[in-house]
Amino acid sequence: MLIYVARRLALALITCAAISVLTFVIIRLPPGDFVDAYIANLAVGGSSVSADQAEAMRHEYGLDRPVPVQYALWIVRVVQGDFGVSMVWKRPVTEVIGDRLWLTMAVSIAALFLTWTIALPIGIYSAARQYSIGDYIATTLGFIGLAVPNFLLALILMYLGFRYLGLSVGGLFSPDLAQAPWSWAKAWDLMVHLPLPACVLALAGTAQLVRIMRANLLDELRKPYVMTARAKGIGEIRVLVKYPVRAALNPFVSSSAYLFPYLVSGSIVVSLVLGLPTVGPLLLQALVAQDMFLAGTIVLLLGILTVLGTLISDLLLMWVEPRIRLQGRA
């Protein structure tokens, strides 16, 4: 088991490293370097920077050194928690991001749990009552859920809410609490606003998981151990839940690991449509304004948190699967 954990941790580290390289590429991609952008930005404000000063800044940020060294310098600063300064906001990147990162995670994790709690019973029902009316309804809804991209769903809900209820369904907080410091009232406000975006995000994933659960459970139901359990004389529901559902849970949990990055991705676009104060809109602004430190940091942090989420769900899977857990023991 230790070998498995070690391998899994190593993989997570490699993934983080890969994400950091990609982030660095993204930061460096726009033509010109950070100092050029900075000077251009200052020029808009009317002040100018001499060539010497520019050179000094380049030296300070290590921009005159070879690219790998620049990457090393950057990563050292990132590890120390220094993500650079946002050019547009003229404040440290961490300050600009603030709560937004955690709100992104809150929305994604809420969507993940929602996905599980909806997909599990529907998937079980669909498989246990294959070809029943309920199964057909679930399958049809599943296909529609799969086919409507979540930003479109958000758009349609926004329109319907606006058109028929006359209210703006977006946001994560009531207007009067949005700027307020954290309090119980604000936390409760968040809980009230969370379900809608979580539902929008969860739909596609739920459809996918229902299909996975249904297919796996149908496979498991045909296996002889189910017959063994029934031949013992225990109740049908107990048989179903204890044996085939338990076995079908493994692929279910492991596909959830791939679901998490997908949800985080989706939350970016959905946030834009629904006007959620997550990193999504900030990322888009930063990218449009070529505020690369801000954009890069968001991509990096999102990536790393996603890897963490995936890691946790993989370790969970390992814990529930006796064959992996007992590997290496006699």
Next chain:
Amino acid sequence: MVDAQRHVLSVRDLVVDFVQDTGTTRALDGVSLDLHAGRVLGVVGESGCGKSLTARAILRLVDRPGRIVSGQVLLDPGAPRQQELTALDPKGEAVRAVRGGRIGLIFQEPMSALSMHYTIGNQIIEAIRAHGGLGKAAARDRAIALLNEVGIPRPETRIDAYPFQLSGGLRQRVGIALALAADPEILIADEPTTALDVTTQAQILALLRRLQRTKAMALMLITHDMGVIAQMADDVAVMYLGKVVEFAPVQQLFAAPRHPYTRALLRSVPNIRAVPRERLATIGGAVPHPESRPTGCAFHPRCPEVIAGRCAIEMPPSLLPDQEGASCFHAAVGA
């Protein structure tokens, strides 16, 4: 020569259909069998003849699209506590008390017949507690005793092992312990040794024989292996395409098989006293799919002794349960 021993289970004219889009297939076509306390009934036939389905139908474990159309399965026939299993709700309490409680079932594949997600102890204790009303600790003690009885070394530690940590032979012993959990009077073993190697096979058969004798259980042993039949059975029912075509005590069957199909089956078993380098006989053709059941006697297209103009049209007379004979025009029933 069936002893007048106590009937424990009677199957009468059991008919099972599989209803699918493509049409209805008759998988069991009027099977009748009797099980007696303390005797072993061997059920033999090629794959697809309905042996396993009969076992599952007795326990009401036939799933859709399969359906029991007619016939009866009677537990304790004739006794005051007689129960008609075919009349019970297949999901109800009553039938569940029979499953595992009165009738234990042993499966072919010991690997896939056990769940990989629970320890063997967990799975055996569940079966014990489903019928006994024992407490957790008592059920665990009984599970250890059962594992000991089926010859598993160090049962008190093995009880916490997962099935994938055991060898095939040990796993099948666990399967037997599971079937014995609630002390059933009837044991149905569905090809219990097919997936095992020859030495393990012999050990498992010996174990089954010993358990059946000491507990005076009725054992229904399903197999396609005539060798296993010769070694284990008291009486033999030969099945072909969802029908019992011959019934006889074991010596009788091997000495003077009445049905051409039985004769063909016996000819295809290697014999140590046979002429060396002689070709082993095979049965021509394959078992037809139940969908395209031949008219008349179902065996006539493969039968070497077919009577032209009769076997293909007329049905040979059916067998009466517990009566020696073959369902064939060549053999007068009950002769």
Next chain:
Amino acid sequence: MSVTATTTSEERFAQATQLQLTWWRFCRHRLALISLGVVAFFYLIVIFADFLAIADPHATDARRSFIPPQGISLFDDGAWRPHVSGLKGVRDPKTFKLAYAPDPTRKVPVQMFVHGYAYNLFGLIPTDLHLFGTEKGQAIDGIFLMGTDQLGRDLFSRLVVATRISLSIGLAGVAFSLMLGILLGGISGLYGGVVDTVIQRLIEVVRSIPTIPLWMGLAAALPNTWSVTQVYFAITLIISLVSWTELARVVRGRFLALREEDFVIAAELAGASQLRIILRHMLPSFASHVIAAVSLALPVMIVSETSLSFLGLGLRPPAISWGILLQDAQNVQVLAGAPWLLCAAIPVIIVILAFNFLGDGLRDAADPYG
């Protein structure tokens, strides 16, 4: 086996190639078959986009801003005379702004095969023939099946033309992913060992990165000065950077399974070259799996492009894609005034649904047991 006139169905199956068998199994999935028709229909639209369009999708006309969808009336006084209402200028009593609204009293006849804006059919033949439209009469009149956008462009025509980019970008992206997938998956499955491990880890790494932020980052870095075509290919490349993993996984799985098959070992023993074994023996037997994987990868590509363009980071106007059309519908206030802008969502949903059914059917047909 000789082929006689009385070939029984069993013989037919015995002689069929792997692909033929797959096709027969596929034909049993009615939903998948219908979906194949839908997909084919959309690709026909791609080919004949300009011919089907009514008005020049780029032509703006401020006077036509936000005209609601019009239906075509087929009969006039009981006679077959398809027509639409003409438009008339109405001055808003408060703002004194001139706006155009349908005028039911004026009937503009709809005709087949009319001459409209000039284009090149199949990109080659210059013509100005369109399937249907109105005769060039008053410049303001037209058929607006799905209404117009803020700039007065006909949404139906734009949608038809957008299909071209949205569906072709999927094909281009899949082609690229397929190359990557077959190459890496093939190497992985063929050689195994360390190479396999490295490629497998690489796939896991790529799959655990959230794609949209990554795409956004990469797409935003494309220079503003690039032409539509350059951006088109760059976006294709960016999208395929992530989606090759699934294809690689399928290819590797098939390679691993086939390597052990008797016919491959037999070919090896017969001294066939590695390349010949792959091309002649292995490729045909997993072609159907790859086709299924491709049809499941296509909708992902299409949604990706749509999402990116919707965010304003993908293709840029004057290119027209479904995502770009939906971008206009981003604002809920605009949407409340002109809900027909959401029409662009319909083909997205239909095409994705069709590709998913098609892919499912193909996968079942290719691999009925797994």
